[in-house]
Amino acid sequence: MSADFTGGAEQDLAARTVELVRRAxxxxxxxxxxxxxxxxxxxxxxNSAIHQNVADTTVTVRLRLHLDxxxxxxxTTVVDEAGLRGLVDRVIAAVRVCPPDxxxxxxxxxxxxxxxxxxxxxxxxxxxxxRAARVRAFxxxxxxxxxxxxxxxRNWSAAFVNSAGQAVxxxxxxxxxxxxxxxxGADGVARLASGRLADIDGAVLGARAAAKARAGVDPxxxxxxxxxxxxxxxxxxxxxxxxxxxxxNGRMVGERRSFAExxxxxxxxxxxxxxxxxxxxxxxxxxxxxxxxxxxxxDAGRTTAVTHDRRTAAGxxxxxxxxxxxxxxxxxxxxxxxxxxxxxxPGSAPAEVSGPAVDADTADLVSRVERGLLITDFWYTRVxxxxxxxxxxxxxxxxxxxxxxxxxxxxRNLRFTxxxxxxxxPGAVLGLGRRATLLPDSWNPSTWSAPAVRLASWxxxxxxxx
Amino acid sequence: xxxxDAATAAVQAALDAGARYADxxxxxxxxxxxxxxNGEVERLGQSEDAGIGVRALVxxxxxxxxxxxxxxxxxxAAGARATEIAAASATVPGRDSGLIPVxxxxxxxxxPCEIDPLSVALTDKGDLLVRATETMRANGADLAEADYQxxxxxxxxxxxxxxxxxxRVRECGGGIRATAIGADETxxxxxxxxxxHYGTQGxxxxxxxxxxxxxxxxxxxxxxxxxxxxCPAGETTLILGGxxxxxxxxxxxxxxxxxxxxxxxxxxxxxxxxxxxxxxxxLRYGSELMNVTIDPTIxxxxxxxxxxxxxxxxxxxxxxxxxxWVGVLAGRDSxxxxxxxxxxxxxxxxWSRLPMVRMTNVGLEPGPHTLEEMIAAxxxxxxxxxxxxxxxxxxxxxxxxxxxxGWEIKKGRRGxxxxxxxxxxxxxxxxxxxxMLSSETFPWGTPDCGKGQPGQVGHTGHPAAPARFTGxxxxxxx
Numbered sequence: 001m002s003a004d005f006t007g008g009a010e011q012d013l014a015a016r017t018v019e020l021v022r023r024a025x026x027x028x029x030x031x032x033x034x035x036x037x038x039x040x041x042x043x044x045x046x047n048s049a050i051h052q053n054v055a056d057t058t059v060t061v062r063l064r065l066h067l068d069x070x071x072x073x074x075x076t077t078v079v080d081e082a083g084l085r086g087l088v089d090r091v092i093a094a095v096r097v098c099p100p101d102x103x104x105x106x107x108x109x110x111x112x113x114x115x116x117x118x119x120x121x122x123x124x125x126x127x128x129x130x131r132a133a134r135v136r137a138f139x140x141x142x143x144x145x146x147x148x149x150x151x152x153x154r155n156w157s158a159a160f161v162n163s164a165g166q167a168v169x170x171x172x173x174x175x176x177x178x179x180x181x182x183x184x185g186a187d188g189v190a191r192l193a194s195g196r197l198a199d200i201d202g203a204v205l206g207a208r209a210a211a212k213a214r215a216g217v218d219p220x221x222x223x224x225x226x227x228x229x230x231x232x233x234x235x236x237x238x239x240x241x242x243x244x245x246x247x248x249n250g251r252m253v254g255e256r257r258s259f260a261e262x263x264x265x266x267x268x269x270x271x272x273x274x275x276x277x278x279x280x281x282x283x284x285x286x287x288x289x290x291x292x293x294x295x296x297x298x299d300a301g302r303t304t305a306v307t308h309d310r311r312t313a314a315g316x317x318x319x320x321x322x323x324x325x326x327x328x329x330x331x332x333x334x335x336x337x338x339x340x341x342x343x344x345x346p347g348s349a350p351a352e353v354s355g356p357a358v359d360a361d362t363a364d365l366v367s368r369v370e371r372g373l374l375i376t377d378f379w380y381t382r383v384x385x386x387x388x389x390x391x392x393x394x395x396x397x398x399x400x401x402x403x404x405x406x407x408x409x410x411x412r413n414l415r416f417t418x419x420x421x422x423x424x425x426p427g428a429v430l431g432l433g434r435r436a437t438l439l440p441d442s443w444n445p446s447t448w449s450a451p452a453v454r455l456a457s458w459x460x461x462x463x464x465x466x
Numbered sequence: 467x468x469x470x471d472a473a474t475a476a477v478q479a480a481l482d483a484g485a486r487y488a489d490x491x492x493x494x495x496x497x498x499x500x501x502x503x504n505g506e507v508e509r510l511g512q513s514e515d516a517g518i519g520v521r522a523l524v525x526x527x528x529x530x531x532x533x534x535x536x537x538x539x540x541x542x543a544a545g546a547r548a549t550e551i552a553a554a555s556a557t558v559p560g561r562d563s564g565l566i567p568v569x570x571x572x573x574x575x576x577x578p579c580e581i582d583p584l585s586v587a588l589t590d591k592g593d594l595l596v597r598a599t600e601t602m603r604a605n606g607a608d609l610a611e612a613d614y615q616x617x618x619x620x621x622x623x624x625x626x627x628x629x630x631x632x633x634r635v636r637e638c639g640g641g642i643r644a645t646a647i648g649a650d651e652t653x654x655x656x657x658x659x660x661x662x663h664y665g666t667q668g669x670x671x672x673x674x675x676x677x678x679x680x681x682x683x684x685x686x687x688x689x690x691x692x693x694x695x696x697c698p699a700g701e702t703t704l705i706l707g708g709x710x711x712x713x714x715x716x717x718x719x720x721x722x723x724x725x726x727x728x729x730x731x732x733x734x735x736x737x738x739x740x741x742x743x744x745x746x747x748x749l750r751y752g753s754e755l756m757n758v759t760i761d762p763t764i765x766x767x768x769x770x771x772x773x774x775x776x777x778x779x780x781x782x783x784x785x786x787x788x789x790x791w792v793g794v795l796a797g798r799d800s801x802x803x804x805x806x807x808x809x810x811x812x813x814x815x816x817w818s819r820l821p822m823v824r825m826t827n828v829g830l831e832p833g834p835h836t837l838e839e840m841i842a843a844x845x846x847x848x849x850x851x852x853x854x855x856x857x858x859x860x861x862x863x864x865x866x867x868x869x870x871x872g873w874e875i876k877k878g879r880r881g882x883x884x885x886x887x888x889x890x891x892x893x894x895x896x897x898x899x900x901x902m903l904s905s906e907t908f909p910w911g912t913p914d915c916g917k918g919q920p921g922q923v924g925h926t927g928h929p930a931a932p933a934r935f936t937g938x939x940x941x942x943x944x
Contacts, residue, residue, distance in 0.1 A: 042920055046731045049560025053551045054920070056532035056818040058517070077515040077534040090512055098500075099507040099592035128529075128554030135558050148733035150919050180734045189734075255609055256647050328511040330501060330613075379737075382855040384868055384886070385651045390944040392857050392866050392888075413859060415866060415890070417944035442735060443921045461942050462890055464864060 004057075004157075005124060007116075007169030010035040011159035013061055013079060018161050020088045021065060029092075030066040030107050032162035034287050034326075035059070042152040043131035045179070048139045053128060062287070064327050065091050071101040073327035105310035107164035108320070113284040113291040117172040123197040124173045126153045134177060134202035141206030142181040145213055149179025153197060154445065160289035168289060174281040174447070175200055176440035180397060181209035186219070186410065188212025188356075189377055189397035191234060193440040193447050195281055208358045212376060212398045215356040219410035221463050222401065228372030228430070229458040230365045230402070232357075233437040236340060236450035238378040238393070239420050241441065243273070244335040246386045247421065248297050248305075250312035250323070251332025257386045258306075259421050265302045266421060268429035270343070273298040275307065275335035277322070280438070281447050282337050285322065292322035297335065301426060309333040339449030345434030356400050356407055361433040362452040367405040368431060369454065373414075374400040374407060390419045392461075415462035423455050430454040469494070470632070472541040473624035476520045479545030481626055485522035485552065487565065488545060489625035491775060492518045492536060493817035498584060501613035502595035504603055510588065517817040522548035526562045527555035528799075532818035565798040566809060568778065570628020575772020576635075578765055579668035583616040583638040586669050594677060598642045601681035606689035607644035610681075613662065614640030614672055615913065617925075621775075629777035637768060637925060639664030639911060642677050644685040646692050653691035653885060655684035655870055659709045660853045664911035664925065667766045687871060690883055697872050697887035699941030703844050704889055705837070705934045707851025710869055711830065712910035712928035718893040719751075719758055720828040720926065722862040723785050723793070724811075725800040727823075736917050737860025740893070741791065743804055749791040752897025755833055755933075758786035760795060760811065762826035768911025769828070769927035771813070775821035778810040785828065789898070797823050815922040822918050829929025833903025837932045840902045847875040848940055850887045858893075866890040866942060889940045902934035 014033040021031040041055035061084065062075040074091040076083050131151040139147050157171035177200045178191035190208035194200060231239070252258035259266065267273075276294040278284040285291050288310050297305050308316065309324035312333055323333035350361035356374060357363040366374055381393030392415065399411040422428070433451030440447060473490035480488035494516040501509045517534035518541055529552030533544045595612040602610035616638040623631045641662025645654045656662075657680040665671050706714060726732055727739040741749070762770050762780040773779055776798050785793040796804070797812035800823060814821040841849065855868035872887030873880045907929050915924040 040920060043555070044919060045558060046733055047560055047729075048558075050527060050555040050558040051560060051731055052530070052820060053528060053555040054530040054532075054820050055547070055551060056519070058532075058534050058818055060515075071510070073509070073511040075511070075513040075515075077517060079534070083514075087514070090514075094510065094512060094588055098510050098588045099502075099596060101508075102506060103508075128551045129557065132554045132557045139558060146730070146733075148730065150734070152919075178734060182733065187733075257609070257645070257652055327509065328499065328513070330509065379860055380857045382857045382868075384855050384888070384944065387647070387652050388650065388944075392855060392868075392942075392944075394857065394859050394864065396860055413864075415857075415859075415864060417866075417942055419944055442919070443916065459944055461944070462864065462866070464859075 005037060005155045005171055007157045007159050007171050010037055010157055011169050014159045014161035017061055017063055017084055017088065018163055020084060022163065024088055025067055025092050028067065030163055032064045032107055032289060034062045034158065034160050036156060036158035039155040040152065042150050043128060043135055044150040045135045046148040048147045050132060050135060061087060062326060063087055063091050065095050066104050067095045069100045070095050070098050071104055072098055103311060105314040107162045108166045108289040110165040111291050113168050113170060114293060115278055115284050117170040117284050118195045118281060119171055120173055120196045123153055123175055124155050126197050130197060134200055137202030138179050138206035141203040142210040145181040145183040145210050147179055147181050151177045158283055160285055162289055166289045168285050170284040172281055172283055174445065177202065177205055178440060179205060179209055181213040183213050184217035186213045186216030187397045188216060189234060191439055193438045211354065211358055212356050216398045216410040219412040221412045224460045224462050226457045226459050228369055229455050230362065230369060230372065230374045231453045231455065232362055232376050233439060233450040233452055234377045235375045236453050237439040237448035238381055240338045240340060240448045240450060242381060242389065242391060242420055244338045246383060246389055248307055249332045249334040250306045250308040250316065252386065253306045254312055254315050259387060259389055260303050260306050262303050262305060265426060267298050267301040267424045268426050269301040270429040270432055271298055271301050271424055272341040273338060274341060275338045277337040280337040286324040287326050288324035290320045290322040290324060295321050307333045307335050336446040339436060340451060342436045342451035343432040343434050350435055356398055361435055365431050365433060365452050365454040366402055366407060369402040369405060372402045373411065374402055388419050389421055390417065392417045412464040414460040416459055417461040418459045423458060428456045430456055467538055469536065469622040470624060470630060472518055472536045473622055475538050476518055476541040476545035477624050477626050479542035480520055480522040480549045483546045483549035485524055485549045487523040487626050488520060490518055490520045491817060492622040493619060495617060495619040496584065497617050499613065499615040500591055500595060501611065502599045503611050505596055505600045507592045507596060518544055519817045520544045520548040522552045524549060524552035525556050527552050527559055529555055530820045563799060563803050566801045566807060571777055572630045573773060575633045577666035577770065579636045581669040583669040584618055598677040598681045602644040602685040605682040605685035606646060607685040608647040609645035612642040612677065614638065623777050625777055631773045631777050633772050635666055635771060636668060637664060637666050638669060638671060640672050642681055644688040646688040648692040653688050655688040656852055657684050659910060661912055661914055664768045664913045665766045666768060666770045691871065691885045694883040694885040697884040697941045701937055701939050703847030703934065703936050704938040704940060705840050705844065705847060705849040706932060708906065708908050708930045708932050709852050709910060710850060711930035711933055713853045713856055715828060715830055715928050715930055716926060717856060717858045718862055718865055720825040723795055724823045725794045725796040725804055728794065729800055729803055735919050740861040740863045747792055750789055751786045751791040751894055752789045753900045754789045755900050755903045756786050756789045756897055757831040758828060759831060760785050760793060760826055760828055764827050764909060767827045767909040767927035768913065768925045769826040774810050775813045776809060781810055795823050795825060815924060819922050824924045825926040827909065827927035827929060830931065832905045832907040832931045835902050835904050837904050837906060840904060840932065840934045841875055841880055842878040843902065844875045845877055848884065848887065849873045849875055849880060850889065863893050888942045889938050890942055891938055896935060899935045899937055900933050901936055904932040907931040
């Protein structure tokens with residue numbers, strides 16, 4: 001399977017499409033083509049058995065054409081000669097009658113990428129049996145608890161060619177496992193993303209999830225209040241996701257719908273945020289062909305940058321940061337591989353510990369809390385106001401009361417209503433873990449990298465009774 | 467080679483490779499979307515995708531494989547690959563399962579369509595959106611947005627049990643939004659709903675929405691909301707408008723009655739359900755005013771079809787009758803595990819995705835009152851409408867929803883506008899407190915329901931009317 005993922009075929013498709021446009025629309029046409037081949041395979045388990053096992057391979061050609069002051073995008077998965085010609089004909093026909101686009105930012109000029117992307121041959125060639133073996137290990141390690149989750153692999157090769165001379169290719173392979181163990185009415189979770197399937201140990205993850213579930217039986221209900229919290233990396237990932245989507249998104253900033261103000265110390269000095277698609281599991285260029293490099297968005301608490309595509313960059317009088325989404329994505333240029341830099345310390349994996357904190361890094365943060373909550377995961381978080389980034393959502397997969405530096409017992413899930421930037425504001429961050437965990441997004445190829453975090457206050461507004 | 471031929475070849479290849487059941491679905495979809503922002507068309511996209519997805523059953527284990535090629539060789543390879551994947555599934559097997567028995571069916575179906583939405587001139591569509599955003603800008607919106615989407619989908623389904631079904635479903639719709647930006651917060655008003663309104667209809671649906679008639683109003687309301695008093699906190703009588711009721715039904719009834727969730731198949735991601743199958747037929751879900759139906763036969767609603775993606779013909783079914791829980795959304799495999807005798811609610815969002823339990827049109831039957839009668843009958847309460855935020859726990863019990871706009875109700879009259887209205891509750895307790903229900907129903911269509919891994923986006927319909935609830939906690943703030 002991996003032999004198909006060199007990027008060469010995608011580059012040929014992209015170049016042929018640009019040439020078709022040139023022949024049909026003439027040299028004045030500004031065309032860009034992003035072509036990718038994605039093979040994803042996902043083995044899903046529930047009730048401790050594989051209940052869904054899927055795979056697909058899709059090649060997509062995306063054409064954006066600017067002609068006579070007007071812009072149209074089109075895409076197709078029908079990539080034979082007739083399919084490509086049909087795509088080009090449709091887009092040219094549409095661009096001649098669509099309304100003007102005075103904000104067209106022009107094509108990306110030629111620029112080399114700095115790295116071709118991460119690739120692991122063994123992961124790219126992984127079979128359904130390889131994924132099933134990890135599921136088997138997860139189920140066995142849960143020791144009789146009911147389990148559910150998935151193990152997936154995703155091969156992604158892409159090429160970008162435009163009529164201004166930019167031509168780049170890249171590829172990446174990613175894998176992830178995410179599972180819960182369930183027993184006695186309690187759920188525990190473990191999840192991990194990586195560029196190598198060899199890093200995914202179903203037994204380790206299953207044991208972690210089971211330890212959490214066993215420690216979560218017979219929870220008590222706590223009254224809504226502000227509590228000090230230790231957020232595990234799985235919960236921090238949700239914070240990063242929403243900061244990325246609503247906060248550092250150049251479109252939101254340009255429209256004054258974001259809290260982000262470059263140059264201002266908006267976060268605690270412990271907070272440094274870096275978006276790094278090329279160094280993570282993303283492609284080394286964006287959907288406009290702009291090369292990607294690591295971008296520091298917050299440096300020791302000070303907001304330093306926001307993400308742009310060519311259109312938002314033009315509006316802001318700056319240059320693209322390589323965050324253009326697919327042209328049909330209405331959200332704007334948001335970070336998609338955001339990482340919270342951990343506290344200085346050893347880079348090796350922390351030791352597994354018994355109990356719900358599961359690793360020594362998190363347990364160390366817990367040991368410093370006089371009274372607070374250990375939070376594993378957030379669920380169904382939604383924005384109440386994008387400007388202040390006040391979110392509501394619930395805890396999930398394990399909450400425990402901490403007293404005098406020790407976990408004293410499980411707590412029922414709580415609803416919160418909390419401004420995320422405020423939770424990370426100067427003085428609010430009481431500690432960071434020393435190692436970041438790479439976590440998969442549940443909905444798209446994004447990844448989030450986070451250590452555990454100790455925060456002074458989190459505003460819980462309701463308990464399980466409503 | 468026809469699309470039926472490709473599907474037949476894939477099914478035969480899966481059987482030849484050892485599957486005891488197989489089905490194949492060829493889909494060809496064209497999609498068009500346009501959006502305008504602050505008086506300019508910002509984005510026009512047209513896409514086409516086509517391919518075949520094959521599902522195979524080996525023992526009690528499933529496999530699925532999909533490719534974008536429709537040649538005989540590609541179809542046969544996909545069938546064989548689906549069977550290989552099913553064999554791998556069998557290494558971590560579950561309980562014996564299969565499919566509830568049905569007869570193989572042949573049939574064709576097409577959704578109603580008066581005006582082909584893909585044939586309407588792009589300039590006319592662009593003018594409609596630009597005009598609406600210009601009107602909103604002129605009436606106080608800092609950010610004015612308008613958009614539409616069109617899907618034109620053809621499907622060909624074949625199974626090893628003799629199904630041979632083709633369908634053409636044309637869907638479209640759109641919406642407009644005005645955002646006012648204040649010093650510390652933003653306020654937004656939308657029409658006709660926060661995500662627009664969609665249906666299995668032609669462009670006549672968009673024409674009937676009449677954006678021009680509502681653009682100025684929603685922009686003015688968004689601006690007014692910046693200085694309106696905050697929604698008070700406390701417990702009160704709550705009247706919800708029809709659009710918010712559609713969301714309430716979707717989140718706290720529709721997802722809760724999905725059989726795959728009840729069986730734990732979505733436990734790790736979308737969550738489970740508070741419902742226990744042992745209580746089907748007896749559980750009190752809500753007040754006696756509560757009658758919820760699962761009805762993919764409603765002409766023009768977004769959750770309508772002729773056959774689901776397992777070939778089961780569309781049929782209406784009760785989910786809640788006079789407040790009692792009586793039905794679920796099911797597929798043939800989940801129904802077999804649960805011991806039920808019906809299916810018909812399985813769909814996939816494309817050829818490369820596995821069909822799964824999905825809401826069709828899950829709607830609340832109307833009641834005897836009007837919205838004005840409910841307001842007149844309320845001494846002290848709040849009216850809220852148009853969803854702004856939605857969050858509910860993984861068992862579909864504890865919810866907190868925010869609306870774009872609220873009004874206080876005093877002595878039977880609608881009073882001041884309120885900003886940032888929110889309400890919270892527990893599903894069954896909330897539904898049991900419903901004491902008045904309007905007759906003013908509308909088949910709201912939402913095209914963006916996320917579920918499943920790999921993620922799928924579902925199109926669902928929700929007939930809903932305004933309703934009144936007592937003793938509801940409102941005004942939760944951060």
